[in-house]
Amino acid sequence: MTGLASSTYYYQPIVDDAERQRQDAELRDQIEGIQAEFPGYGYRRIQRELERRGPKINAKRIRRVMLENGLKPLVWRSFVRTTDSKHSYRVYPNLLKNQILRGPNEAWASDITYIRIRSGFVYLAAVLDLYTRQIIGWSIAKSIDTRLCQAALQMALEQRAPVVGCIHHSDRGAQYASPDYVQLLQDRGPAISMSGKANPYDNAFIESFFKTLKAEEVHLASYDTFQDVIERLPYFIEEVYNQKRLHSAIGYVPPNEFERKVRHIKLVDRPPLNL
Secondary structure, eight states: OOSSOHHHHHTSOOOOHHHHHHHHHHHHHHHHHHHHHOTTOOHHHHHHHHHHHSSOOOHHHHHHHHHHTTOOOOOOOSOOOOOOOOSSSOOOOOOOTTOEEOSTTSEEEEEEEEEEETTEEEEEEEEEETTTOOEEEEEEESSOSHHHHHHHHHHHHHHHOOOTTOEEEEOSOHHHHSHHHHHHHHHHOOEEEEOOTTOGGGGHHHHHHHHHHIIIIIHHHTOOSHHHHHHHHHHIIIIIITTTOOBGGGTSBOHHHHHHHHTTSOGGGSOOEEO
């Protein structure tokens, strides 16, 4: 005898780990399907919607599965903060002030922006050559973290190596001040530069690119899913912005064309860019 009431013994279902995982995966798929149609639904509305479609499911279980799988309700905001400067990492001085650039790989700017999709946000990290206005590195992800920024920087480093003497400029965000990101820069050569406190305009060049990206691609394309972003955004960056779009700051030619042109001009004869 166990000392338990017979009703307790007979009505407690025995579910092994494999079966529980299968059931949770099935519930996760149901929740994802509901949130694709109703992105703002939290666990309470999810529970009510599931009840309308089938057997009742415990609210605690729904909440647990949502937490374990990052299935958060979408909260629409007019602005998404991409810079977290409240951290304990070292902040580096601004090296761009009063600089005069005369060629590629003398200064890069890095930053992050967000792209709204139906179920939330996707993040783009980009690296811009300040002289040619060419995007030389980029990365797309569902999460905004150091790995996103490192992937964009790694692309730039692979395309432009060696880059000794280059200045890498960013805001003071935790992603760019993190030890892993700083170590990558120190290992590969670019000097580290960061915007002044409460002065986002220090990174205005790459912000200008993001505005162009939003106005000429993102807002027109109306991305619904992450797949839409990764299929369309790289094409706009490489084939439209870098290859075809005329840029007023470099004489109304595309960045790729401008870079090819200046590489065949003596350094002293190149048009200067005053920062």
